[in-house]
Amino acid sequence: MLFQPAIIALVLASALSALMLVGCLPFAISVLRRWDLSSGAESQVRLEKRTYLVATLVKVVLAAEAAALVLFVFNADRMASLFTGAMCAVGTLKVDPYGFPALYLKLAVFFLAAFWLVLNHVDNRGWDYPLIRVKYAALIALAPLLLAAGVVQLAYFLGLRADVITSCCSTLFSGGGVTVTSNSVAALPHAWALGLLGASVAGVLASGGAYLLWGRGGVLHALLSLAVLAIGLAAIISTISVYVYELPHHHCPFCILKREYDHLGYALYIPLFLGTALGVGTGIAAAARRHASLQQVGPAIARRLALGSMLCFAAFGGVCAALVWRSHLILFEGAPWH
Amino acid sequence: MSNWFGRQRALMDFAVSSLARRKGKTLGLLAVYTVVVFVLASAMLFSHALRREAALVLAGTPEVLVQRLVAGRHDLIPASHLQAIRAIRGVKSAEGRLWGYLFDPAAAANYTLMVPADDAPAPGQAVIGSGVAQVREAAIGDIMSFRAHDGQLVSFTIAGIVDPQSALVAADLFLVSETDYRRLFGIAADRFTDIVVTVRNPREVRTVAEKIDAALPDTRIILRDEIKRTYESVFDWREGMVLLLLAGAVLAFFIFAWEKASGLSAEEKREIGILKAVGWETGDVIALKSLEGVLVSLTAFLLGYLAAWLHVFQWGAPLFEPVLKGWSVLYPDFRLAPHVDELQVATLFFFTVFPYTLANVVPIWRAATIDPDQVMR
Incomplete structure (x- = not known):
């Protein structure tokens, strides 16, 4: 080929x-x-x-x-x-x-x-x-x-x-059938997925904000960024994709990249990955403060990276929320967004 | 942030003016680069348009095709097979088709002779494709005669010409009635060329195909999806071949680009020396030179792609037609539907801009690390 x-x-x-x-x-x-x-x-x-x-x-x-x-x-x-x-x-x-x-x-x-x-x-x-x-x-x-x-x-x-x-993806990312690790991710309860996602995005925004304000917690921001990456991917597989397809059993994280779904996946993955890269970069730049010659420059760079990563994560969270909001699928009876 | 944008804008201004100061060199590079993009983009656009055309044509074809094999060769299929297939659950319809090829010595071309499933011409009449009409200079009401299998002449009155809109599939068509078809080739009344099957539920196509295979072991079953896949592979393969053939030219271009970028004139060296003497850092010079490269790249890419688009969709790709389309006497003259594919643009970008950028890195770095005192002395 x-x-x-x-x-x-x-x-x-x-x-x-x-x-x-x-x-x-x-x-x-x-x-x-x-x-x-x-x-x-x-x-x-x-x-x-x-x-x-x-x-x-x-x-x-x-x-x-x-x-x-x-x-x-x-x-x-x-x-x-x-x-x-x-x-x-x-x-x-x-x-x-x-x-x-x-x-x-x-x-x-x-x-x-x-x-x-x-x-x-x-x-x-x-x-x-x-x-x-x-x-x-x-x-x-x-x-x-x-x-x-x-x-x-x-x-x-x-x-x-x-x-x-x-x-096909349906045998891989839907419960039962072939045993692939992703099945356990897909089986993550929707309430948990959305809760963790919201909490981790809020946490990463808070840690980034704290760094901007007080210049502390850069490494924490980096760790939280990695957490958002992991939780974000799990949430996309278990819940966000379900909202996009409006099919309770279709969990594929790749189909959302297709034209049928307006290439929506790129709007999710690009800010998520970029945010993670910048967020971990914040930690690296912040940690560099230990060196005498970087005492001023390190935090200045870290601040800019933190701001960038916060924008990316906010965009990611916003896209997730918008997808849940505009979906016709109802996973939670009586949820405020319906 | 605005500080950053302002800086980039100033750099861009400087890059443009510095390119404009060396018009000859810039235009020469731009021209060669554009031609390289143009050639590659033409090949890709053309084969992609053909692939789409094939997919559109195939979308209207039956899901399952059953042929009879005798000693591994295609043979006429008996009408009794039709009953056996229709008895299979899930089959919506099964129809025998009659078609074949007819060599016309007068035109030295092969026609595709067919008996259409509905609206077949009356016996003694024929409906012909635009290509046939052209090569024989035939009009409605004319008479065309062919020698049948036993040597006797069979005559057809032209009753109509197929709409040239569907030229890709219909250029070499010769539609006749069932009686004339059997008379011409001497095929018995209970034999067909092959059988087309439609299936009620598209997800059961494969199961139905397996059942036909079990019930009629002397047949070969061809699925539409398989044909589609084969076409895709064939066109991909042809496109890839053309790209590889062009690889030599592309390689030559990158050597050319490398040479152009590293052959700094004394004037340019002096310029960089002065920039560094007035306080530019190595990183700034690298940014400036990279920006120049990006400007040339993007301009060449846009121009080349636009020219390729015009070449393929406006003028019918005269440069690549014979290689990518295949060849035949009665080849349809058709215009491809314009279509731009994201994946293709990305691929083309990788083929041209990325290697060009890499070829530029070392020369740019060499230029940027020049010591000011060395060049200004």
Whole structure:
């Protein structure tokens, strides 16, 4: 199935990204071993100049990975017509055992690359680059993950055969039938899901607000952001999707990306993911305050990130609420929004 | 925030004016870039439009097609099979079809001979497709004759011409009555070319197909979904092939872009040196140069895509027709329905803008890390 144009594009993008990052590894190692800001040696000046190149490359790679993530899911959804039994992205991803791992790895790469960029941004603002060793150690850790994501994705595409009978999302995300972990998520009671979602969004907004006001609790905001990501995804599967489809037993988190539902899923996932990336970034920037040169700059950056993440989470919460409100499905008898 | 926007705006202003100062270089790059996008976008738009056309045509076809196989080859199916299929629960209707191909030596082309299920022409008359009418210069009332299977002449009076709107499927059609069809090919009255089955509940198509297979082991069953899937794969494959063939050209373009970006003139070097001397940081210069790249990329992408759109939907894609469409003497002359697909735009973006950006990173960084004292001396 490698001849599909979107697949060629995805393989090309991840190959180039991996190549770029792996190409940076020798530099990262030499930074870890030889970085010494007090030295005026030529090699040190070269290292300093080169950090700009690496930062720019990772920026491009991150942008490409974020776009590739969307393209990957969009293409999986589109290819569903090629496989017997597949009706949306779930079916396409289930055709080959590497499908879901490829998606999870791509998600992980997206988040970790975003965190790295925050780290880089903060570090560049300190005159003595206090985080440079942490930064390049993180880059060395990120490279194998990116490589793994590319390889697993390639294995997935190579394993796609159009005659495999795959499972439709309804057997995967609806209770009973095949036992897949997502079933337990789908079985989360609606009241719990909505309650937890509301509480976690309120909590993350409160912690962000607290950071803006008093400059404290940046790490808490980061942890809450991760909690919102987990709870948000669970709530989308168990309840929000049900409201969108207006079918009590259809829990698929991928069908909402389809045109039939006005690509609504993007309005949910993009603010959620962006909010999480910025929220965790807040924690990273806030924690950088410990270094003398970042005492002022770290919190200033963290404040901006916190504001950004709060806007994203507010948008996510708003979209969720709007979807529940406009839905014709009634899950709670006598609820105030009906 | 407004501070940030103001900064980006100023950078953008500067980038535009700096591009305008090097008109020759910028326009040259833009032209080549646009052509690359144009070629790739044409191939993708064209094959996608064909795929859609095929899907639209297939939407009207029967759900299940039953053919008889003898020694692995397609054979005429006996009418008794019709009864067996109609007896299966869930089958709404089963009809025998009569169709085939007829070689016309006068036009050196193959026609698709068919007996329509309803509104069949009267014996001795025929309704022809626009392609047939064109190649034989036939009009209503003309007479066309063919040699039957036994060598005798069979004549048809042209009673009508199929609406050219449906040219894609109907250009080579030759519609005749059942009697004439059997006379022409010498097919017995109890034989059909194949059988089409409609199923009451679309979700039972597969079950019904399995039942037919069990009841009539000498048949081959083709589902509409399978045909659809095959078409999708074939068009995807062709599109992918064309893209891979073009990969060489794309690669050459990126080498060209790399060269263009790294071959800084003394003037440009001086400019960067001055910028740094007046207080620009390396990061600012990188931002400026990247912005220049983005401007060129987006302009080329838009221009190239627009040109491709015109090329495919306005002028019928003369450059790619033979490769992507397939070939035949009686090929219909049709105009594709304009359609832009989000996935395709995204894919194309990955094929062009992303590698271009990557090719630019190293040269931009080289330019931005120039020491001011080195270039201004």
